[in-house]
Amino acid sequence: MLPVFGHTNPDTDAVISALVYARLLTRLGTEARAYRLGELNFETPYVLREAGVEAPALLPDLPAGTAVALVDHNESAQSVANLTELTVTRVVDHHKLGDLTTAQPASLRFEPVGCTATILLALHREAGLTVEPADAHLMLSAILSDTLHFRSPTTTPRDREAVEFLAPIAGIADVEAYALAMFAAKSDLGDTPADTLLRMDYKVFPFGDPAQPQSMQTWGLGVIETTNPGYVLGRQDELLEAMDRARAQDGLNGVLLSVVDILREHNTTLVLSATEAKVLREAFGAETRDGRADLGGRISRKKQIVPALETHFTPQG
């Protein structure tokens, strides 16, 4: 039974891609089971309920040498702690290729599209398999989630085509209304503790040139995508305290938390200290005032935040 899982602090794509890929592999003759590497965010349970699908279980400890399949990530910093001891036999992902290596030839399927689920739909078609309504519902939801309903600059024509193809199978007549309901569920943060809010969509990135160890820095980059940014920004002081704890706990050089207004397509980033403020000024030309920096329309961590930080931290040859 091949374990399939997405990244830590799972978002909707990470959870759903594990579910859909495990089912696809099983239909193709490789028994597989989906797992998650952390608590669900507020959007994913809504999607699972609408699709009538159970949430995957938390990944148990896996002994060294276990064969595993990764979806929606490939960097060890975003995966299970003992990833380098496991045998990665399959990856489906839409992120840049990080420090992953394999001991044997493996099946790797990376495509620069907006969502892992878009690749999974292609895998169904290539295998000549029909898409089940529940899988269609899940994949469509992941694509709307990852692309913020096509607002993100990571969106490609293939993501749009996939949603068009999947909507009738999923029985979703009004995609716009469904996306808004999904985003509302995601934004209904209630009295979630600040530490949980910070960690909900949070990834740790190494920056710099590994060949020059003194240039290496590790940053934690959180994102809260919401239709109700006022609520999140109203909790700025608590969130800054949570960021400070995260920095100490994870031994980071810097922590940023971007509050992304989904509907206005705008990024207000919480800035922990002068260290982060300096980097934001140099990498984005953004000034920090009262613990916040206006990053304008940069709503994609993957496409607009991480590449600029990479350039900033890579020593110039």
Place this chain on the structure above:
Amino acid sequence: MLPVFGHTNPDTDAVISALVYARLLTRLGTEARAYRLGELNFETPYVLREAGVEAPALLPDLPAGTAVALVDHNESAQSVANLTELTVTRVVDHHKLGDLTTAQPASLRFEPVGCTATILLALHREAGLTVEPADAHLMLSAILSDTLHFRSPTTTPRDREAVEFLAPIAGIADVEAYALAMFAAKSDLGDTPADTLLRMDYKVFPFGDPAQPQSMQTWGLGVIETTNPGYVLGRQDELLEAMDRARAQDGLNGVLLSVVDILREHNTTLVLSATEAKVLREAFGAETRDGRADLGGRISRKKQIVPALETHFTPQG
């Protein structure tokens, strides 16, 4: 014009996959051109002549930042010298994933099949493209070459199916006879200098744990696949001298040259010194006598030689 190229010391699959992938990308709307990273072996010109296709040109120097596509390799030690300065946007490969990283999401297609061309055939089918007779001839030849006409343990059912599918399109009625002619061309080594023979199918591998730099070793592993092993082994003294020069020139910890009898499926490996002899004893249980070790049916460097050396050199946790 996207440059597409295979590994240094190109074998038939490296050259042909570059040609076929460049043509496929161009048909799909991405203008691409194939290149090679070194001189052709004795088999590839035979294949190109039979298919009526020109050899690709040597790759010119590429300025930093140039977008490139890799086929049939991914490790920097087997690629163009300034690979880390280039922008890898596409890879099609059937080897283990090495030290490759990408700055942006890319299209990566790795499958554990016997030949890159087998994956390229799948890409044609997925795109709904017919296979041109010349491309069919090239892909079939690469598969026969890489799998030693299905003798290699790297062979998968998909490689066999691909050849069955391609043979009628290529107009090759007797695949067995064609494979033998290909292998005969490859074995007709004439008065090729020993240094050239050694380097014809030669790859450099880092072994050990990068996190423990003192455990790292770099080995050069050459293979001569031939239907006439007596001729090659008759030049043992010259070849050992060439191996000694290679070790000094490339700053290697060890050099091995496996003479693979294609038809008998047997590997006789030339052993440079006591260092290599010790490793062969410990990793394969093979004794060296008179500069040679009998590695029996281990005819695949990728599947039978490299993994055993990796295990041997990786420090036990």
